[in-house]
Amino acid sequence: xxxxxxxxxxxxxxxGELSDAxxxxxxxxxxxxxxxxxxxxRAANLDSALRDRAARDDHMRAWLAHQPARxxxxxxxxxPWGLAAAAAxxxxxxxxxxxxxxxxxxxxxxxxxxxxxxxxxxxxxxAARGPRRTVxxxxxxxxxxxxxxxxxxxxxxxxxxxxxxxxxxxxxSSWKVLWHHGKARVKVPPAARGFEINTPxxxxxxxxxxxxxxxxxxxxxxxxxxxxxEIEAHPTTGRQLNLTQxxxxxxxxxxxxxxxxxxxxxxxxxxxxxxxxRERAAAQFARWxxxxxxxxxxxxxxxxxxxxxxSTSQRLVRNLAEPGDALRDGGAVGAAWxxxxxPQKGALEFKGAGDRVRLQLDGEYQALTLxxxxxxxGLDRRYNALLLTDGYDPGEPHWQIYENGRLxxxxxxxDPENPAQxxxxxYYSPVIFDRTNTGRWHHVAVTYDNRSGAAIQYVDGVxxxxxxxxxxxxxxxxxxxxxxxxxxxxxLTGHQFPIRNLNGRIDEFAIYSAVLGAEExxxxxxxxxxE
Amino acid sequence: MATSLQDPAPxxxxxxxxxxxxxSHEPRLRAFLRTLLPDWSDVxxxxxxTSLIAWQKFGxxxxxxxxxxxxxSIARFEALEYLRQRGRARRVFSxxxxxxLADEAIARTEPFEHERHALERCLEKLGNTQRELLLLSYxxxxxxxxxxxxxxxxxxxxxxxxxxxxxxxxxxxxxxxxEEAV
Numbered sequence: 001x002x003x004x005x006x007x008x009x010x011x012x013x014x015x016g017e018l019s020d021a022x023x024x025x026x027x028x029x030x031x032x033x034x035x036x037x038x039x040x041x042r043a044a045n046l047d048s049a050l051r052d053r054a055a056r057d058d059h060m061r062a063w064l065a066h067q068p069a070r071x072x073x074x075x076x077x078x079x080p081w082g083l084a085a086a087a088a089x090x091x092x093x094x095x096x097x098x099x100x101x102x103x104x105x106x107x108x109x110x111x112x113x114x115x116x117x118x119x120x121x122x123x124x125x126x127a128a129r130g131p132r133r134t135v136x137x138x139x140x141x142x143x144x145x146x147x148x149x150x151x152x153x154x155x156x157x158x159x160x161x162x163x164x165x166x167x168x169x170x171x172x173s174s175w176k177v178l179w180h181h182g183k184a185r186v187k188v189p190p191a192a193r194g195f196e197i198n199t200p201x202x203x204x205x206x207x208x209x210x211x212x213x214x215x216x217x218x219x220x221x222x223x224x225x226x227x228x229x230e231i232e233a234h235p236t237t238g239r240q241l242n243l244t245q246x247x248x249x250x251x252x253x254x255x256x257x258x259x260x261x262x263x264x265x266x267x268x269x270x271x272x273x274x275x276x277x278r279e280r281a282a283a284q285f286a287r288w289x290x291x292x293x294x295x296x297x298x299x300x301x302x303x304x305x306x307x308x309x310x311s312t313s314q315r316l317v318r319n320l321a322e323p324g325d326a327l328r329d330g331g332a333v334g335a336a337w338x339x340x341x342x343p344q345k346g347a348l349e350f351k352g353a354g355d356r357v358r359l360q361l362d363g364e365y366q367a368l369t370l371x372x373x374x375x376x377x378g379l380d381r382r383y384n385a386l387l388l389t390d391g392y393d394p395g396e397p398h399w400q401i402y403e404n405g406r407l408x409x410x411x412x413x414x415d416p417e418n419p420a421q422x423x424x425x426x427y428y429s430p431v432i433f434d435r436t437n438t439g440r441w442h443h444v445a446v447t448y449d450n451r452s453g454a455a456i457q458y459v460d461g462v463x464x465x466x467x468x469x470x471x472x473x474x475x476x477x478x479x480x481x482x483x484x485x486x487x488x489x490x491x492l493t494g495h496q497f498p499i500r501n502l503n504g505r506i507d508e509f510a511i512y513s514a515v516l517g518a519e520e521x522x523x524x525x526x527x528x529x530x531e
Numbered sequence: 532m533a534t535s536l537q538d539p540a541p542x543x544x545x546x547x548x549x550x551x552x553x554x555s556h557e558p559r560l561r562a563f564l565r566t567l568l569p570d571w572s573d574v575x576x577x578x579x580x581t582s583l584i585a586w587q588k589f590g591x592x593x594x595x596x597x598x599x600x601x602x603x604s605i606a607r608f609e610a611l612e613y614l615r616q617r618g619r620a621r622r623v624f625s626x627x628x629x630x631x632l633a634d635e636a637i638a639r640t641e642p643f644e645h646e647r648h649a650l651e652r653c654l655e656k657l658g659n660t661q662r663e664l665l666l667l668s669y670x671x672x673x674x675x676x677x678x679x680x681x682x683x684x685x686x687x688x689x690x691x692x693x694x695x696x697x698x699x700x701x702x703x704x705x706x707x708x709x710e711e712a713v
Binding site: 007023 | 546547550551553554557558561562565566569570571579582583622624625627628631632635636639646647650654665666667669670683690693694697698700701704705
């Protein structure tokens with residue numbers, strides 16, 4: 001066989017780029033030549049291995065896309081700027097779904113209008129109007145007013161900005177920004193050469209560099225300082241100036257004068273953001289830890305899984321409700337340990353169709369509260385499991401997310417008129433999960449009281465639904481028994497929706513034998529929230 | 532919907548065993564389907580269908596025989612069925628070639644894990660930029676053209692780069708396996 005030719009044909013087949021004639025040629029080789037078949041199988045195996053490998057790296061990439069300057073704790077990665085932006089786009093625009101991304105595509109097209117990703121903020125407060133400004137959000141063109149704090153914005157072009165409040169600017173595209181006033185440090189990698197910032201009196205074109213820009217709100221006077229590389233400054237009046245490292249200019253009205261010194265330390269940069277971000281994460285983690293230690297002593301707990309990986313057994317998911325009950329420890333199947341709300345926090349990642357945590361929770365209860373921190377990466381299934389009892393026998397609850405993004409709590413009982421039949425009491429929340437909040441940590445909780453029949457659902461500490469089901473009859477007990485987190489144990493042969501694995505992460509799960517009050521749910525959220 | 536939630540007591544306790552087998556064979560099964568189907572989204576569809584059918588038929592699986600061979604035969608049938616239903620002819624191999632590929636793919640299950648380990652070593656040998664560029668295009672659901680554009684490459688240039696890197700990896704893997712065998 002002509003090895004080079006066959007190699008080329010195989011590579012193009014994998015890419016879906018073969019013409020009909022070339023395809024025929026490849027097929028002839030495969031039919032007659034065992035060496036060609038071996039080469040083909042090898043290449044397909046590599047293709048598959050690379051895809052598995054890339055999926056496995058997802059969690060790392062998600063973290064890096066949020067904090068590009070921070071090396072991963074588990075494996076050091078070089079991360080070129082253009083790629084960081086590409087990965088952020090990949091995450092934000094067309095790649096939220098893990099297992100079956102195709103089903104999410106129609107909904108995702110809408111965000112293709114984005115220009116940049118808000119990757120990190122420190123104490124940021126934005127003027128109230130306008131699109132969402134949560135970390136991880138894709139920013140559409142428009143005007144942004146930062147009233148307080150710091151914000152890091154990474155443009156799809158590759159340019160990155162650290163903005164210090166007070167500041168106001170308008171994003172025109174991923175290549176162009178109008179800077180009304182305020183302070184920014186701009187970093188432009190070679191791939192984003194030509195990135196343009198317009199101040200009231202000047203157009204600045206970046207030729208691959210790092211520079212500081214400060215525009216006074218009242219006078220619109222501007223100062224420009226180059227820390228590395230080169231920029232072109234085009235004043236509205238006057239000639240073009242080329243500035244290189246260590247040079248700066250000051251514009252007052254129509255006059256332009258050179259600056260004696262440049263002061264990079266006056267402009268908070270990516271390193272500064274990273275350090276502050278680390279400090280912030282460490283402080284929040286410590287706050288959560290303290291709250292978690294207090295929470296474990298709550299006698300109403302049936303089980304409490306703070307989900308920190310255990311050094312003695314990677315597969316053990318410890319129940320840390322006090323006094324300890326090892327019989328209620330969980331067993332992780334498939335699900336791998338990843339990063340939780342903060343880099344210090346562990347989480348179990350549910351990706352594969354078999355991933356789950358097995359639990360055995362005996363007892364009979366009159367009320368319950370389920371509460372967990374979850375990061376939903378995509379709603380791949382009709383039903384996406386949080387906690388599901390195996391049999392769903394009378395008195396057993398199910399807690400899951402329906403494919404349309406509604407939380408769904410249910411409990412089944414026998415039909416009093418026809419005991420052979422079951423009646424499902426299903427309680428839906430409004431739509432909670434959509435493409436704007438997948439990939440982020442949320443606190444979800446539900447309480448159920450078998451006397452009043454009320455099920456109350458909470459998201460991020462706020463009540464989102466409250467309902468007494470029409471099938472409710474008082475004082476029927478609740479059971480768990482064998483059950484699991486993130487999947488469904490024993491669906492029957494031929495069941496219509498047997499696969500219910502969650503696509504996402506869980507990093508804390510608490511199960512109570514009582515109804516927690518709204519204040520308590522709120523406090524749990526406040527103690528564990530990550531900025 | 533209510534009916535879908537109504538489940539009588541479980542009668543089949545092989546589920547955990549099935550899931551464990553499926554999870555441990557899934558990568559290999561996916562690679563197998565990749566040889567038969569021209570597109571990753573086809574692979575994902577057929578894999579899902581295959582898992583469901585395999586679960587339904589799991590009672591008939593003979594313990595002690597090869598799970599891979601068993602589920603691969605289901606997957607092969609499902610792949611053909613899938614292509615037939617969609618009337619897809621373009622870039623789909625003839626049944627004869629498919630049969631050859633399927634038989635050889637199942638027969639060479641042994642080197643599979645070795646190849647994966649060799650891949651890890653070879654990925655390490657690539658430059659960081661190349662490795663990341665390559666893996667970026669493999670993220671599940673990634674659309675090649677968009678990734679190429681966002682990485683600041685022309686689509687054709689990006690294709691060429693990826694192909695070149697893959698061929699380099701194949702050569703490297705072959706070398707690694709040769710050394711292992713010695």
